[in-house]
Amino acid sequence: xxxxxxxxxxxxxxxxxxxxxxxxxxxxxxxxxxxxxxxxxxxxxxxxxxxxxxxxxxxxxxxxxxxxxxxxxxxxxxxxxxxxxxxxxxxxxxxxxxxxxxxxxxxxxxxxxxxxxxxxxxxxxxxxxxxxxxxxxxxxxxxxxxxxxxxxxxxxxxxxxxxxxxxxxxxxxxxxxxxxxxxxxxxxxxxxxxxxxxxxxxxxxxxxxxxxxxxxxxxxxxxxxxxxxxxxxxxxxxxxxxxxxxxxxxxxxxxxxxxxxxxxxxxxxxxxxxxxxxxxxxxxxxxxxxxxxxxxxxxxxxxxxxxxxxxxxxxxxxxxxxxxxxxxxxxxxxxxxxxxxxxxxxxxxxxxxxxxxxxxxxxxxxxxxxxxxxxxxxxxxxxxxxxxxxxxxxxxxxxxxxxxxxxxxx
Amino acid sequence: xxxxxxxxxxxxxxxxxxxxxxxxxxxxxxxxxxxxxxxxxxxxxxxxxxxxxxxxxxxxxxxxxxxxxxxxxxxxxxxxxxxxxxxxxxxxxxxxxxxxxxxxxxxxxxxxxxxxxxxxxxxxxxxxxxx
Numbered sequence: 001x002x003x004x005x006x007x008x009x010x011x012x013x014x015x016x017x018x019x020x021x022x023x024x025x026x027x028x029x030x031x032x033x034x035x036x037x038x039x040x041x042x043x044x045x046x047x048x049x050x051x052x053x054x055x056x057x058x059x060x061x062x063x064x065x066x067x068x069x070x071x072x073x074x075x076x077x078x079x080x081x082x083x084x085x086x087x088x089x090x091x092x093x094x095x096x097x098x099x100x101x102x103x104x105x106x107x108x109x110x111x112x113x114x115x116x117x118x119x120x121x122x123x124x125x126x127x128x129x130x131x132x133x134x135x136x137x138x139x140x141x142x143x144x145x146x147x148x149x150x151x152x153x154x155x156x157x158x159x160x161x162x163x164x165x166x167x168x169x170x171x172x173x174x175x176x177x178x179x180x181x182x183x184x185x186x187x188x189x190x191x192x193x194x195x196x197x198x199x200x201x202x203x204x205x206x207x208x209x210x211x212x213x214x215x216x217x218x219x220x221x222x223x224x225x226x227x228x229x230x231x232x233x234x235x236x237x238x239x240x241x242x243x244x245x246x247x248x249x250x251x252x253x254x255x256x257x258x259x260x261x262x263x264x265x266x267x268x269x270x271x272x273x274x275x276x277x278x279x280x281x282x283x284x285x286x287x288x289x290x291x292x293x294x295x296x297x298x299x300x301x302x303x304x305x306x307x308x309x310x311x312x313x314x315x316x317x318x319x320x321x322x323x324x325x326x327x328x329x330x331x332x333x334x335x336x337x338x339x340x341x342x343x344x345x346x347x348x349x350x351x352x353x354x355x356x357x358x359x360x361x362x363x364x365x366x367x368x369x370x371x372x373x374x375x376x377x378x379x380x381x382x383x384x385x386x387x388x389x390x391x392x393x394x395x396x397x398x399x400x401x402x403x404x405x406x407x408x409x410x
Numbered sequence: 411x412x413x414x415x416x417x418x419x420x421x422x423x424x425x426x427x428x429x430x431x432x433x434x435x436x437x438x439x440x441x442x443x444x445x446x447x448x449x450x451x452x453x454x455x456x457x458x459x460x461x462x463x464x465x466x467x468x469x470x471x472x473x474x475x476x477x478x479x480x481x482x483x484x485x486x487x488x489x490x491x492x493x494x495x496x497x498x499x500x501x502x503x504x505x506x507x508x509x510x511x512x513x514x515x516x517x518x519x520x521x522x523x524x525x526x527x528x529x530x531x532x533x534x535x536x537x538x539x540x541x
Binding site for chain 1: 490
């Protein structure tokens with residue numbers, strides 16, 4: 001990638017430097033000090049292949065979200081899939097034929113390493129549609145504001161992932177009876193560029209790791225993983241905060257205790273065990289904070305886009321998706337009067353467990369005017385999305401408040 | 411320290427391009443507006459006499475958008491600096507720390523708006539629905 005701007009030693013070619021200087025309007029004085037193979041962001045392919053209306057929250061590291069109306073497809077296309085990176089994408093050249101996955105840790109009977117071709121040959125391949133949602137999706141709704149990317153509602157996708165079951169690999173390796181957790185390790189680079197620092201290394205309890213839908217995946221929507229989404233290999237764990245689905249995966253550790261990798265501690269991907277007053281400070285100890293597991297019930301209106309103006313007398317065909325972490329959605333309701341009355345929507349079953357479900361509704365409006373159209377999903381445990389912003393927490397996680405759009409009948 | 415300077419320079423160059431590539435813009439749902447009269451085109455940060463020091467200290471490791479997304483009190487900004495020093499190898503800012511905090515507290519402080527469980531929908535771009 002980008003070899004046209006580097007010479008054979010990995011330093012930027014003079015012509016590329018001239019281009020850089022032209023763009024910056026000054027000489028690149030310290031060009032010879034740039035790390036070999038460093039790719040300046042101007043040449044970075046971070047947004048390559050992404051829809052032009054994706055919203056960039058950060059470009060270092062890349063964090064990009066999808067406006068709800070672009071999520072209308074049942075299977076999210078790559079160009080409309082959100083990006084959440086904690087670190088920088090690997091800069092080394094990736095050769096998938098040389099890439100390996102190592103399974104190790106206190107609770108394996110042996111350490112074992114597989115090439116991707118071994119995984120494909122040795123284990124049965126499965127394809128699932130899986131919802132990946134950032135634990136911080138909706139963070140911008142919390143007051144007072146909490147640290148982190150201020151996601152609106154678009155840090156979610158449901159794409160088709162292909163790979164092998166982690167349980168089949170772990171069965172081949174052999175687990176000890178004391179296995180309680182897995183932790184992943186990827187090849188992303190720490191924002192400080194210190195290669196000794198781990199960017200993020202999270203995981204799930206062994207029970208979740210052994211579910212049929214937990215995949216070691218090499219393909220997304222039928223094609224090789226894009227670099228931004230973890231090429232050539234990643235973990236995919238549907239229904240839980242997407243941060244457990246490690247990208248650029250090279251190692252999985254099977255632990256005899258809760259995994260203690262980077263971003264498993266403090267209030268990272270954790271919420272208070274006891275709810276707190278908005279803004280309340282709380283010591284970041286495991287006694288005070290619990291790890292987020294299944295994501296809460298949620299829905300999106302993906303058609304029409306907010307701001308629709310409709311002629312009086314016409315009905316409105318509304319549609320979207322609903323999902324509920326480890327469980328399914330039982331019912332979706334819509335309201336045009338701020339929740340005073342609700343109408344039941346038509347709801348489809350999921351393609352497979354942990355996929356989102358499509359819903360639709362035909363709405364009519366009593367008279368001209370400004371309306372907010374609200375959608376509310378209820379899961380199979382009877383738990384509903386709240387209309388107001390849910391429990392404030394220091395990390396700004398798990399805002400599953402109802403989505404709504406503005407509609408004018410004219 | 412020398413390594414830091416090298417990375418800093420590379421990073422300054424890098425983020426210039428990031429700015430060229432896409433105009434930094436506030437998040438659409440942000441209810442917050444900067445108080446500055448003028449904005450630096452490359453970074454989107456407020457221009458004032460302390461701007462260059464902030465640009466040098468803060469955008470070497472991360473996007474200026476990480477600042478632009480947030481509104482914190484001076485103490486909260488200080489706690490972010492300490493957090494980056496603990497976890498992300500941020501150096502000791504020395505005498506610039508006060509300058510950086512003055513700047514952040516001036517331009518990126520919390521707004522005074524009342525707490526709302528759901529605010530009115532804002533910035534709706536109306537269009538005629540044809541289907």
